[in-house]
Amino acid sequence: MRKLFPHPQLTILLALVWLLLVNHLSLGSLVMALILGTAVPLLTAPYWPERPRLHNLPMIGTYVAIVLHDIVVANFTVARIVLAMPNARLRPAWIAVPLRLTQPEAITVLAATITLTPGTVSADLSADGRSLLVHCLHAPDPEAVVRAIQTRYEARLLEIFA
Amino acid sequence: MVWDLLITGFLVLAGVFGLVGSFGLVKLPDPMTRLHAPTKATTLGVGGVLIASMLFFAAKMGHFSAHELLITLFLFLTAPVSALFLAKANLHHDRPQNLPHPEGSEWAILRIGTDTAAETLAGPVPEQPLTPREGRET
Numbered sequence: 613m614r615k616l617f618p619h620p621q622l623t624i625l626l627a628l629v630w631l632l633l634v635n636h637l638s639l640g641s642l643v644m645a646l647i648l649g650t651a652v653p654l655l656t657a658p659y660w661p662e663r664p665r666l667h668n669l670p671m672i673g674t675y676v677a678i679v680l681h682d683i684v685v686a687n688f689t690v691a692r693i694v695l696a697m698p699n700a701r702l703r704p705a706w707i708a709v710p711l712r713l714t715q716p717e718a719i720t721v722l723a724a725t726i727t728l729t730p731g732t733v734s735a736d737l738s739a740d741g742r743s744l745l746v747h748c749l750h751a752p753d754p755e756a757v758v759r760a761i762q763t764r765y766e767a768r769l770l771e772i773f774a
Numbered sequence: 775m776v777w778d779l780l781i782t783g784f785l786v787l788a789g790v791f792g793l794v795g796s797f798g799l800v801k802l803p804d805p806m807t808r809l810h811a812p813t814k815a816t817t818l819g820v821g822g823v824l825i826a827s828m829l830f831f832a833a834k835m836g837h838f839s840a841h842e843l844l845i846t847l848f849l850f851l852t853a854p855v856s857a858l859f860l861a862k863a864n865l866h867h868d869r870p871q872n873l874p875h876p877e878g879s880e881w882a883i884l885r886i887g888t889d890t891a892a893e894t895l896a897g898p899v900p901e902q903p904l905t906p907r908e909g910r911e912t
Contacts, residue, residue, distance in 0.1 A: 631840075723854065735862055736882055739880055768830065
């Protein structure tokens with residue numbers, strides 16, 4: 613089993629994406645989805661020498677819900693800053709977020725989340741991979757932003773990727 | 775009627791956010807702050823159109839359309855990558871002096887031409903390239 617499906621989560625994801633692309637359920641598309649879901653992980657296995665292990669699957673659902681909620685809130689926050697705040701009162705800031713996450717996949721997810729949510733864009737990783745450089749659109753209190761990222765996103769990712 | 779109002783509402787919301795995002799590009803003062811407006815406001819701009827589209831197909835055409843979910847997925851995968859590339863290009867170009875210092879290291883862009891972060895995270899590079907079989911068993 614392990615040899616045929618080196619990466620079961622990827623298999624499921626690929627099959628699901630294929631079915632969504634086809635946009636209707638039939639036996640033919642299901643077979644094609646399974647062929648793709650089997651072939652792609654087998655062919656790309658050399659590129660995944662260490663696969664991330666996912667723990668705490670319900671937490672993934674919670675995480676996605678929180679991020680979606682934050683994206684909607686972020687849109688309104690940024691819209692208000694763009695429309696209502698004069699540039700002179702804007703307090704952009706660079707912040708360094710120390711990371712407890714060590715897996716590249718986990719850091720990628722965190723960096724992408726930061727970019728998608730309230731007034732922050734991740735800009736760079738430190739050379740040792742232990743800090744993330746983040747630019748804030750409007751951060752009167754940069755320390756609070758660091759704490760928010762650590763408690764809201766990183767703590768949950770730690771539980772997922774542990 | 776209710777469906778029409780809902781669909782229209784989402785389309786208008788999407789249009790407003792798309793406009794705000796583009797206006798932010800003009801209004802904000804420097805390249806890094808300008809990066810924020812299109813990465814955020816546009817997500818809901820595109821999202822609104824996609825929700826409206828799903829509602830339209832569900833209510834008017836009587837079948838469920840899944841392509842919108844995929845577009846959302848691909849958008850969430852690609853938007854941070856392009857934002858990161860733009861941010862890095864800005865960092866290389868402007869070399870801001872007010873960057874905070876990471877503990878015990880320096881930012882990767884200050885070491886041009888090396889991929890130190892990736893090497894540290896992935897551990898030492900194996901001497902023999904992994905074949906698929908070996909890769910699976912480790």
